[in-house]
Amino acid sequence: MTNGFTKLTEQFLVHIGVERGLATATVTAYESDIAKYIDWLETRGIHEPDAxxxxxVEDYIAALDQAGESARSKARRLASIHEFHRFALGQHAVTADVSAAVKAPKGASTLPDVLTVDEVTRLLDAAAAGGSTDPVVLRDKALLEFMYATGCRVSEATGVNLDDIDLDEHIARLMGKGSKQRLVPLGSYACRAITAYLNAGRGKLERRSSAKIPERRALFLNKRGKRISRQSVWEIVKATGERAGITKPLHPHTLRHSFATHLIQGGADVRTVQELLGHASVTTTQIYTHVSPETLIETYLTSHPRAR
Known part of the structure; x- marks a missing residue:
């Protein structure tokens, strides 16, 4: 990256990371997207933002298409480019936002992977491992029940502390993107699983810690008594899914997608789900309002007077 872009890029990353308070993983994704974009521009002899x-911009998106990138990936990269150009305009590094009129490619709103209610039940039953009282099993059960009950992001699950949970009021406080807090309800299943974990699991995990000062705040601990990591959560979800016999793609965000979809299917309005998920825009939430082909056919057969 040449000097024409270096300072602007550094300022942009400080802006989104410090001033806007975006999560570290989000800043890293922006940094990667913009670096690749600028590298491509420089191969065309473009070394200044105002050039x-x-x-x-359109040619870059077309090049991504030729490279076989998915519609979702292209849409994400374009979103990063839009953000970068808007910042450049605000810093007077350019005289116009040339990216503003460039639209995301068709097909970018691919529906997320979602479990059925039955599959979620199988997953959570598998986490219980037949009622085992092993502290790791109690933790895994509590963790997955918590994630499905709240629709939290994996970073919110790993970051939750003991004082963020009120089991009497059935409420959890989550720290979302941009350090924004929100309160979400905790269902009875999650409360029971967390209570069992706190009573017979967490203390045992904490005592395994070799640290001079044990982890006193974190709700979910790993096998060594430290705050659980994002990677550990991924492994827990994957391993539990395999035991449950679930063949769909499965990752921590699948529980978040399933949480939102099941609420919508159960009659919750989009604005409520938006608040529960911590989405800044309702547009992001609207992806969960899709109607599956099976639901469409079932509704038609039961509702249309001449369907049968």
Missing amino acids: ITKQD
């Missing part, structure tokens, strides 16, 4: 044209 970029709308055609350059």
